[in-house]
Amino acid sequence: MSGTDTSRGPKSIWRQLADSKVLLLMCVPAIIFFIVFNYMPLPGAWIAFTNFNYRDGIFGSPFVGFKNFEFLIKSGQLWTLTRNTILYNLAFIVLGNILQIAIAIMLNEVRLAWFKKLSQAAMFLPFFISSVLVGVIAFNLLNYDTGALNALIKQTGGDPIKIYSSAGAWPLIIIMVHLWQSTGYGSIVYFAAIMGIDRSLYEAATVDGASAWQRIRFVTLPSLKPTFIILVLFALGGIMHGNFGLFWNLVGNNAALFQTTDIIETSVYRMVLSQNNFTTSTAVGLYQSLFGFALVMTANWIVRRINKDYALF
Amino acid sequence: MKRRNFVRVGAALLAIGISMPALTAGAFAQDAPTEITMLTMGNKPTNGRLEAMLEKLNELLVAKVNAKLDLFYIEWADWQTQYNVQLLSGDDNVDLVATATDWLYAWENAEKGAFLPLSEEMLQANAPKTWAQVQADGHWDLTKLADGKIYFAPEDNYTQYTNHGFFYRGDWAKEAGFENGEITKFEDFTKYFEWVKANKPDAYPWDVAGANEAALTGYIQGHTDFQTLQGISAGNYIPFHTTAANPYTVTSWYMEGDALVEAAKLAKQWNDIGVWREDALNYDGDTREELYAGLSGVEQHHTQTFVNDIVNNMNTKQPGSDPKFFYWGQENGNFFKDIFTHGAMAVSAYSKNPEKALQVYDLIRNDKEIYDLFNFGIKDVDYVITADGKLGYPEGYDSSTMALGTDYWWGRTDEFELPRTKQAPNRAEIIAALDARAKDYPYSTLIVNKQNIDSTLAAMAGVLSEYIPQLQYGKFEDPAAAVAEMRQKLKDVGYEDARASIQADMDAWKAARGL
Structure with a gap:
């Protein structure tokens, strides 16, 4: 918008707002959403510093300082939760984006229209399956006594595997299920970005004798860089937030797997709901938000140092 | 003309006559019945039996205390969680809250302020029969927190073993x-x-x-x-x-x-x-x-x-x-x-009609007609009384599809309970054997x-x-x-x-x- 600004000196804020009123109007629903769900509940974080009871309410309950954080640190739980949450999300972000880009490029190279449509739809579908259902499907595939996988192993004369007591297997299972669910959907964004690349670049490359691989390497991939960076930055903002539905439905209350599968969300859920423990869970939530905030700021700062245009703000 | 006037006057008189009872009734009618909601545990029945019973029950409740009752179910899926979250939410649509100290977190929720402290005067005025019976048995002390206030009415008049x-x-x-x-x-x-x-x-x-x-x-x-x-x-x-x-x-x-x-x-x-x-x-x-x-x-x-x-x-x-x-x-x-607070009834701290809620509870607990209706359903439809005085079920009754499902475990009384045809024939012996050995919770x-x-x-x-x-x-x-x-x-x-x-x-x- 500043490109069309021909007057001298900075405009007043009101003037700027008036100039963009249509755009602002279009943002109103999103602004209201964030105010209602993200800003208005902020004072509630005070619970983390109190010994909360319903009668005195959030601000009337006795103040206890950092006592609620103490246990989390003492038990080492905070470290396990942070590690699991970050590692899972890193795996999701890195593997997810690589797979999404690969699939978008492959789709772009496919010439058979019906096959392109069919494979796109097939990859898109898992995104719409509720994680409750995914949990049930996983149990029926993987359980020891009646699961499909173990039935197959038994039929072929092998010894069935106790998957629901092998904590080590679950990072792999969860990452695979997550990728299965999200890759098709995520590849759409990259596919759209590829569609937006100037066709003349490809023509020029072809004229210069570039092979299909070279076109991908020197035209497609560099053009996807801004999209990639923005998506990764967004994803980093959520790195402290896990895919609760998926984790909860796959693992549930199976304490044998917590060491490798417990993330901040599932732990908070258990604390509030089965242990009725609002204060400690709010403390975890607050820690999660502050840590996530710091992470986004740092990542954005680094990106801005490298290339200002790629930074979010 | 004359004839037409006659008809007119007749019609007018008739109209007045018809509307008179309504007018007089209107003049003396109380306010609209108060809606009381009871939070209870269980899967909400969907066979229509509960609604049919409630319709009859509400006629009685309106006549006696000018109130209507509705049930709100905490279903069994993840019930511990759902129960505590419902109380935490501060929902002012719930008046009576089913609770228990050994399995439904009554103390925790009382301490957190989910239940209304019940003063002696309030209980005497609105739940006189309950007050008198629990007082006579000396059981109100079992429902007090450290502040000395009563937080719920115990199911202390009913024999059961939940070991x-x-x-x-x-x-x-x-x-x-x-x-x-x-x-x-x-x-x-x-x-x-x-x-x-x-x-x-x-x-x-x-x-x-x-x-x-x-x-x-x-x-x-x-x-x-x-x-x-x-x-x-x-x-x-x-x-x-x-x-x-x-x-x-x-x-x-x-x-x-x-x-x-x-x-x-x-x-x-x-x-x-x-x-x-x-x-x-x-x-x-x-x-x-x-x-x-x-x-x-x-x-x-x-x-x-x-x-x-x-x-x-x-x-x-x-x-x-x-x-x-x-x-x-x-x-x-x-x-x-069993401890006497294995089942109990509290009044929600957020209830807008706590007095009326207690009046309704007092009737459910102590009025035989209302007790039977609420616990067993409509006679000869939901249950029958057999020749030997047992509570049985009509021909073709299937409890898995036709159960009433009020799940009232928050103030039953031995006096109104009947032996049931579907109970173990040796129930009395089993209970007697347990009675002979069980310790009192100290x-x-x-x-x-x-x-x-x-x-x-x-x-x-x-x-x-x-x-x-x-x-x-x-x-x-x-x-x-x-x-x-x-x-x-x-x-x-x-x-x-x-x-x-x-x-x-x-x-x-x-x-x-x-x-």
């Missing part, structure tokens, strides 16, 4: 070599389970779902004199105990003694035999139906369920199965009579101040919910090492401080009673 144990099949036990098919020791179930495993390939010896600790408590109760201190819960666990030998010393079987390790070793043995599904923790099937279908050798629940449901269902669905009950503490008599009036230990209890809940389900299902290679690890963690989160705090309350309580 837990195993339901098993006498026919299978007999074949497994038990005399008369009777199992009298907890560890003897190993033999029963092994027999089921070897001879009933379709059945699990004990099909059990999700986190619980029955395999541990069953062993510990029958092999020690630990007694659980009710009302101090850490999540789904009740971690503080005394012993019969030292009844005023607070301890915990999670922390002290060898019984937990022994129990965990037995659980591991059972797990290795394949007593339950390998993935029982992630399994969430209906195991009682499995028992009825002959697919499980054992089901775990309490006496009340055994005499009311299990015997009749097993006799019809598995004829000749000879259902039997082994209860925790059967070996050494270490079990208790700490009903002990009030523990949890203000300072709440966060410790929550932290202990975290540790227990990590270790106990795995110990219960025998999932640790070395149970002794796991127990040691758990005990260290419980110490780290402040077990000893919490114990000392409860001990101080115990000492004060003991001194006040001159014990």
